[in-house]
Amino acid sequence: MSDDALAAAERSATSVLHAVLRSRWLRYAIFLGVLALVPAVFTRVPFYTMSVGVLMAIQAIAALGLIPLTGHAGQISLGQAAFFAISGYTSALLTTRWHTNALLAMIAGMALSAAVAYLVGTFIFRAQGQYLVLATLSFGLLVSYLANQLPLTGAADGIPGIPALAPFGFTISGDVDMYYLVALVLLIAVIVVDALLRSPVGKALTALGDSPVATAAAGVSIAGLRRNAFTLAAALSALAGSLYAHWSTYMDPGQAGILSSVQLLIIATIGGQRLVWGAPVGAFVVITFSEASKTLIPKVIPQATGNYEIVVYGIALIVILLFLPRGVGGGLIGLAGRLARAVRGREATAVD
Amino acid sequence: MNCALEVSSATVRYGGVAAIDDLSFQHEDGGVVGLIGPNGAGKTTLLNVLSGAVRLTTGRISLQGRDLTSRKPHQIARLGITRTFQNLQVFGSLSVLDNVLLPRVARGWATAVGDMVLLPQAHRKVQAERARALDLLDRVGIAEYAQQPAGSLAYGLQRRVEIARALAGDPELILLDEPLAGLSASESVDLTELFTKVSTEGITVLLVEHDVASVLSVSKRVLVLDHGRLLADGTPDEVSANPEVRAAYLGEEWT
Numbered sequence: 001m002s003d004d005a006l007a008a009a010e011r012s013a014t015s016v017l018h019a020v021l022r023s024r025w026l027r028y029a030i031f032l033g034v035l036a037l038v039p040a041v042f043t044r045v046p047f048y049t050m051s052v053g054v055l056m057a058i059q060a061i062a063a064l065g066l067i068p069l070t071g072h073a074g075q076i077s078l079g080q081a082a083f084f085a086i087s088g089y090t091s092a093l094l095t096t097r098w099h100t101n102a103l104l105a106m107i108a109g110m111a112l113s114a115a116v117a118y119l120v121g122t123f124i125f126r127a128q129g130q131y132l133v134l135a136t137l138s139f140g141l142l143v144s145y146l147a148n149q150l151p152l153t154g155a156a157d158g159i160p161g162i163p164a165l166a167p168f169g170f171t172i173s174g175d176v177d178m179y180y181l182v183a184l185v186l187l188i189a190v191i192v193v194d195a196l197l198r199s200p201v202g203k204a205l206t207a208l209g210d211s212p213v214a215t216a217a218a219g220v221s222i223a224g225l226r227r228n229a230f231t232l233a234a235a236l237s238a239l240a241g242s243l244y245a246h247w248s249t250y251m252d253p254g255q256a257g258i259l260s261s262v263q264l265l266i267i268a269t270i271g272g273q274r275l276v277w278g279a280p281v282g283a284f285v286v287i288t289f290s291e292a293s294k295t296l297i298p299k300v301i302p303q304a305t306g307n308y309e310i311v312v313y314g315i316a317l318i319v320i321l322l323f324l325p326r327g328v329g330g331g332l333i334g335l336a337g338r339l340a341r342a343v344r345g346r347e348a349t350a351v352d
Numbered sequence: 353m354n355c356a357l358e359v360s361s362a363t364v365r366y367g368g369v370a371a372i373d374d375l376s377f378q379h380e381d382g383g384v385v386g387l388i389g390p391n392g393a394g395k396t397t398l399l400n401v402l403s404g405a406v407r408l409t410t411g412r413i414s415l416q417g418r419d420l421t422s423r424k425p426h427q428i429a430r431l432g433i434t435r436t437f438q439n440l441q442v443f444g445s446l447s448v449l450d451n452v453l454l455p456r457v458a459r460g461w462a463t464a465v466g467d468m469v470l471l472p473q474a475h476r477k478v479q480a481e482r483a484r485a486l487d488l489l490d491r492v493g494i495a496e497y498a499q500q501p502a503g504s505l506a507y508g509l510q511r512r513v514e515i516a517r518a519l520a521g522d523p524e525l526i527l528l529d530e531p532l533a534g535l536s537a538s539e540s541v542d543l544t545e546l547f548t549k550v551s552t553e554g555i556t557v558l559l560v561e562h563d564v565a566s567v568l569s570v571s572k573r574v575l576v577l578d579h580g581r582l583l584a585d586g587t588p589d590e591v592s593a594n595p596e597v598r599a600a601y602l603g604e605e606w607t
């Protein structure tokens with residue numbers, strides 16, 4: 001009797017699992033549901049606040065472009081934070097100095113970042129192999145240096161007083177409002193990037209990651225493809241950067257730092273680089289770790305300074321990747337697939 | 353229509369070593385051209401040069417009178433030279449069908465985008481390409497694996513994926529780098545028959561192969577490389593009668 005009930009429950013759970021694995025619109029709907037539940041949960045659970053929720057969504061958007069660029073095309077970029085900063089500072093400057101509409105400033109920031117990425121990409125992707133990572137690193141260091149030095153960007157002081165976004169005359173005031181906005185942007189970005197990965201362009205990116213020589217021999221310009229993936233990743237990071245600037249009201253050179261770029265790579269890696277879900281899952285896990293270590297480390301080690309956080313990141317990254325080489329997202333998908341197969345296998349033997 | 357390939361004084365130097373050394377030959381009348389030679393003779397290097405993967409140190413190559421010397425691999429592919437690789441280079445995480453579709457997509461990104469935004473004309477074209485790709489898979493005998501990840505296929509089947517992918521690029525000249533390596537005798541016979549058939553359709557086949565007997569049996573012309581130089585060039589009969597060729601192959605298989 002209870003065995004029957006258990007078997008029935010298992011069967012329905014498996015059919016749900018199958019449906020989720022098969023239908024991407026169902027996956028988007030579930031993601032929408034999770035995003036909608038965040039405010040209710042984050043306002044009730046310790047050290048999760050709406051401000052942490054906003055940060056997670058923004059970082060997920062910034063890391064999303066690494067899924068096609070790094071996860072598929074195989075190109076590691078240490079320049080993501082540079083594009084985040086270029087757009088954030090553009091938003092900051094246009095709105096504080098010239099009182100440009102915040103939405104226009106955001107679009108300008110994204111356009112500038114994408115244009116810079118296209119030019120930098122055209123230049124660096126003539127090279128091959130491991131030099132490319134160094135080229136993106138040099139570019140990231142250059143932008144970080146400029147943000148720290150230029151009078152235009154307020155040097156070390158940064159730019160304060162950035163106005164909030166006001167889409168359709170509706171001013172985004174609190175963290176809850178901002179959360180709904182960035183969550184919506186994240187959802188749309190995830191659907192768009194997922195569509196790209198399914199398209200022939202996405203297939204070409206996957207091919208490029210599998211074998212650059214064979215991709216070129218198939219008639220694809222690999223320099224052009226890398227440049228375009230780099231530009232897309234930059235545009236998404238730029239979108240996140242402007243959202244951040246208008247939310248925090250303050251841009252400082254730390255946003256352009258190499259550590260921020262490394263954090264975005266960690267987010268994509270921890271979450272899983274092959275699927276779009278890697279970006280939100282990774283942002284959730286990594287920012288949870290960093291927030292937890294901010295609250296917990298001072299309690300455990302009273303003299304600790306900010307640098308301990310990096311140690312915690314490093315250890316977390318190593319531990320997670322030891323057990324889940326395809327990241328948390330990849331691990332979950334693998335687990336779901338195994339479960340589905342195991343149950344199907346048991347049904348098959350039961351029928352025999 | 354047969355392709356006119358011209359290689360003039362081609363040299364590729366790696367440090368002090370010339371992998372191919374002042375090599376010149378022409379080919380105009382199609383068919384299967386065999387390219388043999390001991391290990392390290394420069395066969396793969398010549399294929400790399402013809403496909404743009406390696407730049408010539410000095411010399412020139414041209415196809416149909418068009419200079420290819422400093423062109424990029426993807427340009428050369430679109431100009432009509434496609435290839436397979438000695439060390440397998442399938443797109444392991446793509447389906448077998450997607451492997452074969454990529455060369456088609458690369459020639460018409462606009463069509464792919466049009467299909468994505470549901471333009472009926474683009475959609476019909478994409479459907480036609482898929483049908484054609486499936487035909488190609490059928491020809492090389494792997495249609496039943498169309499939807500499987502290419503990386504999950506057995507070694508011999510992956511070689512066929514590469515051949516289908518190279519044919520999908522509508523080449524005038526196809527470069528095959530040891531396509532029979534690691535295959536069973538019956539698989540080898542299947543594929544050599546396919547190469548002959550492909551060549552009768554106007555595609556020139558440049559066949560690099562370790563198995564000399566297979567090369568001699570399908571080629572109308574055989575080039576023998578040794579230390580980056582042309583040791584012999586002629587019909588299979590002429591080449592196999594050449595004492596220098598026999599000397600170069602001393603200790604290696606020769607039937």
Ligand SMILES: Nc1ncnc2c1ncn2[C@@H]1O[C@H](COP(=O)(O)OP(=O)(O)O)[C@@H](O)[C@H]1O
Nearest residue numbers: 366370371389390391392393394395396397398
């Ligand atoms: N990338 C490379 N760097 C240095 N030497 C190379 C490289 N590729 C090939 N060679 C050398 O060039 C010669 C010809 O190699 P290859 O063209 O692979 O010969 P084959 O295909 O006939 O066996 C060999 O001596 C090989 O060691």
Ligand SMILES: [Mg+2]
Nearest residue numbers: 395396397438
């Ligand atoms: Mg070779």
